[in-house]
Amino acid sequence: MNKSELIDQIADDAEISKAAAGRALDAAINAVSKALKKGGTVTLVGFGTFYVGKRAARTGRNPRTGAAIKIKSAKVPKFRAGKALKDAVN
Template sequence: MNKTDLINNIAEKSGLTKKDVETVLNGFLGEVTDALSSGDKVQLIGFGTFETRKRNGRTGRNPQNGTTISIPESVIPAFKAGNKLKEAVK
């Protein structure tokens, strides 16, 4: 399912227009992005938690020539599923 499919499905089930659903979805995504970029986490009870995790720096290899390279530490977005979501997917 892509974003357009999601918008269409929500619009059908909710009775809202596709434009309204798209506005709400874009607003939600923007708020999650803003929260994660400022170091906060977004917790939706039963669904899951969006958060950032620190990935330590490490040494890797260039697959083309085999030389070692230094991979710097980074911060990555992560999602941890909640219990209700886990149960629904079983």
Template sequence: MKQRQAMNKKELVEQIAEQSSLSKNKAEMAINAFIHHTQESLAKGDVVQLIGFGTFSVADRAARKGRNPQTGQEIHIPACKMPQFKPGNKLRESVK
């Protein structure tokens, strides 16, 4: 089975502009605003929930030990915060 090519931002802007009757410039501004405000919210520790689509959140990852794949040497991986996405029911159903 052939792997499908990922949709890039330009293609997303074109599709949103076409479907919403917005200019490409305004569609791109809307996408950029969504990305910006989602990043800001996650940076503050907030959750962004879009009912039916999914939930963006931040999870704490504990410090752990890993291995350098080239040398096999054990390394320490520090604790960090990781953005996460949990798909909503409608999104899950649409990709079955």
């Protein structure tokens, strides 16, 4: 499912226009992004938790030359599925 298909599904389920569903989805994504940017977490009970993980600095290899390169540490967004979502999938 891509974003436009998700918007169509939201519009049908909530009985709202596609434009309103698109704005609502964009607002939800922006809210999650802002919370994660501040280092927080977003917990949707029954669905899951979005949080920020840390990836340590490491040494990698340039695939073209084989030379060792340093890869900086990074913050990465992660998602942990909730019990209800896991149960719905299985």
